[in-house]
Amino acid sequence: MAWSAILFHLIRSKTNPARRQDRIPPVRDEEKDQRVRPGWPRLALGALSGVLAGFASLAVAELVAAAVRPQSSPVIAVGGASIDATPAPVKEWAIRHFGTNDKLVLQLGILAVLAVLALALGALAVRFRRVGAAGVLLFGVVGAAAAASRPDSSSFADALPSVVGAIAGALLLYVLVGRLTMGRRTPASAPGAVTEETGDSLPVSAGWDRRGFVVAAASAAAVSAAVGAVGRSLNASRGQDAIASRKKVVLPSPRSPAQPVSKRIGLRVPGISPFVTANRDFYRVDTALVVPKVNAAAWRLRIHGKGVRRPGVYSFDDLLHRELIERDITLTCVSNEVGGPYVGNARWIGVRLTDLLAECGVEPPSQGGPADQLVSRSVDGMTIGSPVEDLMDGRDAMLALGMNGEPLPFAHGFPVRMVVPGLYGFVSACKWIDDIELTTFDSYDPYWVKRGWARRAPIKTESRIDAPKPFARPKAGTVMIAGVAWAQRRGIDKVEVRIDDRPWQEAHLADEDTLDTWRQWSLPWQATKGGHTLTVRATDRTGAVQTDTRTRTIPDGASGWHSVVVTVE
Numbered sequence: 001m002a003w004s005a006i007l008f009h010l011i012r013s014k015t016n017p018a019r020r021q022d023r024i025p026p027v028r029d030e031e032k033d034q035r036v037r038p039g040w041p042r043l044a045l046g047a048l049s050g051v052l053a054g055f056a057s058l059a060v061a062e063l064v065a066a067a068v069r070p071q072s073s074p075v076i077a078v079g080g081a082s083i084d085a086t087p088a089p090v091k092e093w094a095i096r097h098f099g100t101n102d103k104l105v106l107q108l109g110i111l112a113v114l115a116v117l118a119l120a121l122g123a124l125a126v127r128f129r130r131v132g133a134a135g136v137l138l139f140g141v142v143g144a145a146a147a148a149s150r151p152d153s154s155s156f157a158d159a160l161p162s163v164v165g166a167i168a169g170a171l172l173l174y175v176l177v178g179r180l181t182m183g184r185r186t187p188a189s190a191p192g193a194v195t196e197e198t199g200d201s202l203p204v205s206a207g208w209d210r211r212g213f214v215v216a217a218a219s220a221a222a223v224s225a226a227v228g229a230v231g232r233s234l235n236a237s238r239g240q241d242a243i244a245s246r247k248k249v250v251l252p253s254p255r256s257p258a259q260p261v262s263k264r265i266g267l268r269v270p271g272i273s274p275f276v277t278a279n280r281d282f283y284r285v286d287t288a289l290v291v292p293k294v295n296a297a298a299w300r301l302r303i304h305g306k307g308v309r310r311p312g313v314y315s316f317d318d319l320l321h322r323e324l325i326e327r328d329i330t331l332t333c334v335s336n337e338v339g340g341p342y343v344g345n346a347r348w349i350g351v352r353l354t355d356l357l358a359e360c361g362v363e364p365p366s367q368g369g370p371a372d373q374l375v376s377r378s379v380d381g382m383t384i385g386s387p388v389e390d391l392m393d394g395r396d397a398m399l400a401l402g403m404n405g406e407p408l409p410f411a412h413g414f415p416v417r418m419v420v421p422g423l424y425g426f427v428s429a430c431k432w433i434d435d436i437e438l439t440t441f442d443s444y445d446p447y448w449v450k451r452g453w454a455r456r457a458p459i460k461t462e463s464r465i466d467a468p469k470p471f472a473r474p475k476a477g478t479v480m481i482a483g484v485a486w487a488q489r490r491g492i493d494k495v496e497v498r499i500d501d502r503p504w505q506e507a508h509l510a511d512e513d514t515l516d517t518w519r520q521w522s523l524p525w526q527a528t529k530g531g532h533t534l535t536v537r538a539t540d541r542t543g544a545v546q547t548d549t550r551t552r553t554i555p556d557g558a559s560g561w562h563s564v565v566v567t568v569e
């Protein structure tokens, strides 16, 4: 390939002794390097050249990525690869500290590392011009390798942005640093030239083409900014076909609707989580640095694998025109800490998964089916494994097409995602799904399981205090303590609140919508001045009291009681 040839050439011409001999003395490389050790101003300008070269590389890569696909841009590809490679504890730490900003922080982190390396490469290039340029190419190789090996990468075109970007960056660094070292050869090869190379070091102004450097650097910066901006906006405007296909969707009324949410189900207490979480407020957890924009018209879902007697391929319209069910289901992320935000309740419309599976001839293991694991795959290469038995045990496991009255938002899986009551999202809720394979737990580990998370993960009974907020300073008198509790598939039976170490008091519970939704609760409290600790616990319909044993989120979800400390004034 072209870039490897250039890389090879750059390295070879620097080190090949045969080439050395071609050069005419009097100044051999080594001597010259000794005599004119670049002073710090020149090193600094070299470092600046490195940064400019890095910037140019990324800008050009962005533009090329607009022609390939946004996911192929080097920062996205390397970011994706680092997400996949990040050990679970670090990922947990990142989610805990940066929340939904974790992706932004990751990309800023990558840019910061790149900037430091670019500074170093640039400074190095002042002494070893070709090595510096080759270093830039090496980054291109890393980016290209990351992009081409992403699970959703289907062609080597994904390597192009990194490669082309790196070549542009390497050339730029070579040219810029050339301006910085220009004058050094002149005295030797052309006696009587302007520079006087007399001592161990040169006066900064003497040994280089200051004007040439400034002009080249400024134009490079301007051109890069323009190229980068064009690339950005082209990338941002991609997926128009997908956006149009989403606009066209008209959700039919479901054959089996959910009951209306009455005032007794949805309480109106200040600060409490609304019973239905609005789409824009719904938590988002996934590994996608670029939200996949899938064109529903071109989308297909394949169902195949072990024991699938009639494998099938379904289009979006096929699903839309089937019998649809509408259900309120509370989704929960296994990464949710006790008291955390990664839980939400929405009204989903979709196809009952059991019906579809039965149509394909799938039988649950309890009826002799050979597959006990259903693996869903998404267009972005995610794999999620769910127990077939759970999916077919009568619960409303569905392929959702709608969320709170509209087609799925892109961030939540348009055109189709799985939603399964009672299972954490990482073992059930595949977004942007396009493939369902029936297999066994013994023969395949999906994405998160490979990274230390549990194979099977039913949602634990949990409760959360929404109001008052931690460290709030309410006025003495009646303070409403309120929140939500969930135990999908089992249902919530009771919620109790403890103030400091007084006896548990039973909270008022909103009516139950279904077993699969959370329940709001509230308790008026006669608050007295001073510091207080409020604690909540739930009891589910099996009679099990939420455990106070604190566990980490990994491998199968956090447990423990949620407490809030407040100061009453």
Ligand SMILES: Nc1nc2c(c(=O)[nH]1)N[C@H]1C(S)=C(S)[C@@H](COP(=O)(O)O)O[C@H]1N2
Binding pocket: 282, 283, 284, 285, 286, 287, 288, 331, 332, 333, 334, 378, 379, 380, 382, 411, 412, 413, 424, 425, 426, 429, 430, 431, 432
């Ligand atoms: N394609 C894909 N689907 C995915 C994930 C993902 O990373 N990629 N994350 C899963 C996890 S861990 C959870 S908790 C839910 C979150 O769904 P939401 O973002 O719509 O709330 O999506 C699940 N589906």
Ligand SMILES: [Mo]
Binding pocket: 285, 332, 333, 334, 335, 424, 425, 426
């Ligand atoms: Mo999750």
